[in-house]
Amino acid sequence: MKILVCMSVVPDTTTQIRFKPDMNSLETSGIQWIINPWDELALTRALEIREQPDSGVTQVSVIHIGLKDADPVIQKALAVGADSAYRVNVAAAGAMEVACQLSEVVKKEHFDLVIAGHDSADYNGSAVGEMLAELLDWISFSSICSLAAAKDSITIEREMDTRTETIIAHPPCVITIQKGIAKDPRIPSLRGIMGARSKPLLQLEPIPCAGSAAFVKFENPAQRSKCRMIDPAKPEELVELLRNEANV
Template identity: 40%
Template sequence: MKILVCINIVPDSTTRIKVSSDHQSVDLNGVQWVINPWDELALTRSIELKDESKGAITEVIVIHVGPKENETVLRKALAMGADSAIRIDSQPTDSLQTAKLLALEIAKTPFDLIICGNESSDYNGSAVGPMLAELLDLPLLTGVAGLYYAKEAFLALCVFDNFQQSVKINKPCIAIAHKGIALAPRIATMRGIMTARTKKIHLISNESLNSEIKTKWVEKTKPRQSCRLFTTDEIDELVTILHTEANIL
């Protein structure tokens, strides 16, 4: 049995984010990149399941869509215990593009379970997992707070606002990792760090997937209105503006 974990790489929450000098974008110089926390928990539980299955789960593979410089962080996933990694060499502009690229690659190799994190800590979209399930025509389990192995199948505990349910997974599906799936991220050991250097990162070019996904244009809309903040020392001016310009007073 094989488990595939989709991981995203995001800015460390402790990194100080700066705006570029032209005020048109984010300055990424000096930003520290890490595995998305939800994906890290999903990977942790996947590795634990492999250990608990006593050989029934043979591989835990991570897959990522991103540029070459992200391989440094992918090595951390390998150091945690993933057996290998797949990197699709592309810089997607939105969740749909990411999901389509993942789907094109995943469709080539069967997996028993595909796990995605609940959301990424940068955009908080919670979109890639459901989109991936639709594109691959696979069942989708959301709110997975517990995941267990049991005799050639998986058991998932799905938790929602007012109820929870247990689901037996005996065919490929996509599970969305939620709070509780793992107690804490797995810490890479020194041995894991050393062996990660020799583990394979399979490179998949965008062209080899015959992807027709391209960015046609990017446009920043201009703000429709401006906003001004008044201090307590400017109350008189505010009253005047409300009276003469806004016709409120």
């Protein structure tokens, strides 16, 4: 089984988000870029599975749709253990364009299982995995919180709105994962960092992909009003305020 982990590159989650003066795009100066946290968990779990002798996983690759400045972050994925990486060299405007580029690589390189984070910490599209599955005409499973593999099948747990299901599925398929799939992301070792340099990071040229949704401007949230402090010895005061002033 060949696994492809889709990877978006996002600002570190502690970043204060600022936009350029015209409010049309993100102010990227000073931003530390990281692997999207869910994608990092997906990669962690994929690597854990590959290390199990009977999992049948022969390859774990990562893919990113974006420009060259993402390469240092992609290198990190190689340093923690991914076998190879792909980067399709295009600044995609939206989820549809990203899914379209991904589908081309998945078909050409014959991947069996594609894993994506259920959301991206930047533009929160939460759509790429499902769009990709639809383009490939593959089955897909979303909100996955556990994954195991055995030769030609996978066992997953899916958290739906009111229930959790345990499912046995047969790739090819796409799964989108959420928290719980793996505990802690791996930290690259020095040996891993050195080894990553000799692993393939293939730059691919994009195919024509049209989308019809794009951001045109941004705004920062309004300042919240000041916090009203309440004497810890008078909790009833808080209860009154909540009932009368906040209508709750």
